[in-house]
Amino acid sequence: MKSFTPEIDYDNTVISIGDLYKSFGTNHVLRGVDLKLHKGENIVVLGRSGTGKSVLIKIIAGLLKPDAGTVNVLGEEVPQLGPIALRELRMKVGFCFQNGALYDSMTVGENLAFPLKRNEPNMKAEQRNKLVDIVLDAVGLSHTIDQMPAELSGGQRKRIGIGRTLILRPEIMLYDEPTAGLDPITCTEINNLINEVQRRFKTSSIIITHDLTCARATGDEIAVMKEGKFIKQGKFDEVFTDNDELIREFYDYNFTQ
Numbered sequence: 083m084k085s086f087t088p089e090i091d092y093d094n095t096v097i098s099i100g101d102l103y104k105s106f107g108t109n110h111v112l113r114g115v116d117l118k119l120h121k122g123e124n125i126v127v128l129g130r131s132g133t134g135k136s137v138l139i140k141i142i143a144g145l146l147k148p149d150a151g152t153v154n155v156l157g158e159e160v161p162q163l164g165p166i167a168l169r170e171l172r173m174k175v176g177f178c179f180q181n182g183a184l185y186d187s188m189t190v191g192e193n194l195a196f197p198l199k200r201n202e203p204n205m206k207a208e209q210r211n212k213l214v215d216i217v218l219d220a221v222g223l224s225h226t227i228d229q230m231p232a233e234l235s236g237g238q239r240k241r242i243g244i245g246r247t248l249i250l251r252p253e254i255m256l257y258d259e260p261t262a263g264l265d266p267i268t269c270t271e272i273n274n275l276i277n278e279v280q281r282r283f284k285t286s287s288i289i290i291t292h293d294l295t296c297a298r299a300t301g302d303e304i305a306v307m308k309e310g311k312f313i314k315q316g317k318f319d320e321v322f323t324d325n326d327e328l329i330r331e332f333y334d335y336n337f338t339q
């Protein structure tokens with residue numbers, strides 16, 4: 083559970099998805115997805131492998147086009163945006179990839195400065211360095227600034243990956259399986275970081291996971307996906323009193339082994 087009460091503005095919807103469909107050939111992945119994310123809120127999308135969670139956030143980020151349905155992000159209809167408008171929107175929507183996507187040949191500091199150099203070329207070095215310091219402090223890794231990614235642990239790489247997304251000051255964070263492949267203690271650290279990012283930077287987030295501990299720790303709302311649509315949505319304790327077989331399976335798999 084969270085150690086703070088997030089400031090969620092329920093009158094302000096930052097992502098609104100309606101009746102979304104996406105197929106790849108005969109593989110009908112998304113089959114009528116509806117979702118609303120409010121300002122300041124963390125929604126966890128839970129679902130077993132292959133249910134379409136990553137496809138959903140790639141559509142939100144404009145990396146994939148849907149076949150039908152509406153995808154409104156920060157007031158923009160994403161599938162209708164041209165390349166320039168999409169680029170501008172992507173600055174406000176941070177995508178945290180599963181593997182952190184760090185450049186092996188750059189130091190941690192250079193990895194963090196890179197998105198600023200590319201997207202805000204007129205920013206002075208002094209300002210850039212200041213932002214690198216702020217973000218490194220936020221992810222708790224100030225001492226690693228001159229290290230290479232290969233010298234970091236898996237958990238540290240995840241943190242730097244989150245930092246690299248944060249450095250462009252996005253309004254929305256999309257986390258793709260942030261705790262995958264990490265041991266339970268490191269998972270807890272990442273869950274805490276996701277909450278700290280929400281508290282400190284006032285971001286709204288979608289967190290994709292099949293880790294119930296992550297869902298319980300970070301989600302203000304949980305949406306369970308099955309066969310391409312949401313079958314249940316609500317607070318963690320509301321969702322997991324449900325007798326749906328998949329939901330029980332999830333709970334038993336995560337907590338009773």
Ligand SMILES: Nc1ncnc2c1ncn2[C@@H]1O[C@H](COP(=O)(O)OP(=O)(O)OP(=O)(O)O)[C@@H](O)[C@H]1O
Nearest residue numbers: 106109111129130131132133134135136137138292
């Ligand atoms: N670019 C693509 N081309 C063809 N098929 C794709 C593409 N991207 C995803 N798929 C298919 O869509 C389905 C859903 O994939 P997705 O990655 O969204 O699942 P997921 O719920 O995120 O699973 P996991 O938890 O394993 O990451 C899978 O059957 C996958 O093979």
